[in-house]
Amino acid sequence: MxxxxxxxxxxxxDVPDGASIMIGGFGDAGVPFEMIDALVAQGAKELTIISNNAGTAQEGIAKLIHLGRVRKIVCSFPRQADSKAFDERYLSGELTLDLxxxxxxxxxxxxxxxxxxxFFTPTAYGTLLAEGKETREINGxxxxxxxxxxADYAFIKAFKGDALGNLVYRKTARNFGPVMATAAKCTIAQVTExxxxxxxxxxxxxxxxIFVKRVVQVGPAHADGPAQH
Amino acid sequence: MSQDFQRLSRREIAIRVAADIPDGSYANLGIGAPTEVADCLPEGVTIILHTENGLLGMGPKPPPGEEDVDLMNAGKQYVTALPGASYFHHADSFAMMRGGHLDYCVLGAYQVSVKGDLANWHTGAKDAIPAVGGAMDLAIGAKSVFVMMDLLTKKGVCKLVERCTSPLTGVACVRRVYTDHATFDITPAGVVAHDLAPGLTHEALETLCGLKLLRKS
Structure with missing residues (x-):
């Protein structure tokens, strides 16, 4: 193996048009920027992206959005100081948001x-984000x-990986990686080493x-280790 | 209307909040102003800070030149990890809140109602880009939810209200509200105002709020 x-x-x-893709990361930590760039070059469009954020400036998910490759985004926090790509496509109605x-x-x-x-969760009960959803009172x-x-794919970033797909992460870059790895038909991990x-x-x-299909070594590039000033 | 009282500074509010978090607690300090509470924790107490992006044992910001892109807080600011810290993934991190393991969280707010309803994620403006992050999870997750905010908006409108007009983050979840005018406890009997800013009377505070407030017995 x-x-x-x-x-x-x-x-x-092999990512087809219309694919759903989970992308790890919180802020810049754990975002597989290089893999997103490879997807930009590959050209897949009509994508559904599931990620915590919607990218900033012209990088990562923001680049996909800016190029019109994304049809729908499922995320918790699309608004950032510099989330222009998202703001434009969202306000014009070209991009659907599931918050x-x-x-x-x-x-x-x-x-x-x-x-x-x-599953039943107490989060969002009584708010706009629970409108139309089934509710239940359990033990008061x-x-x-x-x-x-x-999703069809999960793009995640880890620190080290081996040929069997075992992964370890680095600090708070772990964030969504481990759960996303379990929830996609094809999980691809870019690793530093x-x-x-x-x-x-x-x-x-x-x-x-067992949760990982492909491992690619990218090396300590974009956002990894000490901050680049 | 002249006001012969001295509003508390943000630092003074943070000191009040910090003094009410007991030694040995696990706490999440949200993003923005509440993070200042971390700088005001009394010497000699051990309060373990949680940040929802996957760290328990969060320390202060690193010295210049030692920032690490892989080590940040929920506000996306560089932080450090103290000895004894641990990293974990997002599902575990939110299980710590939702599962009732986190003792305290401190949040900002647009409005808090007398019943403890919290509105802090969406102004309700039609063209606003909605973003919720972890606010709704935190609101219902910690055992005690504290709010830290200015009592009045820049236009002078009271943010402690009979009923929230901004979209809710959580229902009946706030226990105490720390403001520049006073501290308010949300209780079944009503809102108890205490620790009023120096020079501010209970009656003047009621007038500012447009609410009937109880005195601490």
Whole structure:
């Protein structure tokens, strides 16, 4: 078994138009910028993107949105200091937004990966984001029924990975990576370093290889390690 | 209307909040103004700070030149990890809130109602770009939800209200509101005002709020 893919270009080559893609990251931490660039070059369009943010400036998801490749975005916090690409396409109606509270987003993704059919959560009860949703009172507390979110692909960034797909992350760049890895038909991890099978301590593996289809070494480039000034 | 009282500064409000978080607590300080509470925690107490993007044991901002893009808080500011810190993924992080493990969170607000309803994610303006982040999860997640805000808007409208007009973040979730005019406890009997700004009377505060306020017994 060898899940190592020689290039990002090859790793994303089979993404079809209309695909749903989970993209890891919170702010810039854990965003697989290089893999998104490879998808931009590949040209897939009509995409549904599931991610916490909608990108800033002209980078990452913002680049996909700016180029008109995204039809729908499912996220918790699209507004940023410099989220011009999102703002324009959203206000013009070209981009559909499904706004999901951050914890519900994480749990709905987790549920998809864990084979849960739906769950009741107290988050958003009595708010606009629960309008039209089924609710239930359980032991005196009010809950909202939420369904899983799965995707065709998950693009995530990890620190180290091996040929079996085992991954470890770095600091708060972990964020959505481990749950997204479980919830997509094809999870692709870009890693800073590919290590030999056996080099990762089994006690500390965060994402077991069963959840990962492809691993690509990208190296310490864009947003990794010490901040670039 | 002249006001012969001295409003509290943001730092003074933060000091009040910090003094009410007991030693040994786990707390989340939201984003924006409430993060200042971290700078006001008393010496010698251990309060473990949670940031929802996956860190318990958050420390202060790093010295210049030592920023790490992989180590930030929910406000996307560079932070540090203290000895004994741990990292975890987003589903675990929100389980810490929703599951009732987090003792306190401190949030900002557009409005808080006398019943403890919170509005802090959407102004309600039609052309606003909606963004909710972790606000709704935090609002119902921590065992005690504190709000830290100015009592009045820039236009002088009271943000402690009978009923919220801005879209809600959570229903009946706020326990205490710290403001530049006074601290307010949301109780089943009504809103209790205490620790009024120096020179401010209970009656003048009621007039400002347009609300009947209880005195601390």
């Amino acid at each position: 060898n899940k190592i893919c020689p290039s990002l270009e090859e790793a994303v080559s 999901v509270p951050q914890g519900n987003l994480a749990e709905r993704i987790r549920a998809a990966g864990a084979g849960i059919g739906a 507390r009010h809950y909202v029924l939420e369904y899983p979110i799965s 590919v290590v030999e099978v056996g080099a990762l301590d089994p006690e500390t593996v965060v994402t077991p290889g």
